Amino acid sequence: SIDFSINPLSGQIPSSISSLTFLNHLNLSNNNLTGKIPLSTQLQSFNALSFIGNKLCGLPLSNNCIINYANPNKENKGSKHNGGLEVDWFFVSMALGFVVGFWGVCGPLLLNKQWRIMYFEFLDHMGYKLKNLVLL
Template structure:
């Protein structure tokens, strides 16, 4: 829950409540934070209308994605009861499946490490063949029959 008196923190410059499973409306007192230069409320369970203020409307819509919010800077449809949520920006939902970059990078790193290992073994084997072939040739010159 966003504190009711958050607007009393007049000198607050940065606020990040992202991914905290907050389930409430955005407090109207947040619009009085005039020094706020960074805001991230994404991927919570916030709902309702974004309070109207020049400060809040200046933030990018990505600061509010993953919630059931409406009003500028987000363009959403409304119905008689309030908000018709647009869930296309919610985490894990959309036209394309979400890529889990951590596991993708792990798989690519593992593949690269395996490839490096195989190439290293290949070069060691080639070097050993070259060395023994050289020693075999050198021994024929050194100890002729």
């Protein structure tokens, strides 16, 4: 038996609580819990009074959860502030990483003739070693 009623708990009910099979009574009433009650035979078997006083939805409560899908026709809040132009920083950082990585390796080979000769001699040497290893 667990009684967490009238506590300052907030957020969603963790789904791991549904794996507690030894519970015969659970009281989460009068907290600041939000979201959907995790689906399990354990949690749905409790009385709705165990969850009252929270902003929860789903069984055993009578209010159903409403899934709020984003409307693709509406503008995002951020797009109004910067003239409709959204910057996806993931792709910016990926492009920047590619450019820095490419020029970090290829730049010295293009600009320094001695390094270029040593690099390709090293690759030839490793190729011969690999060929000999495979042939043995």
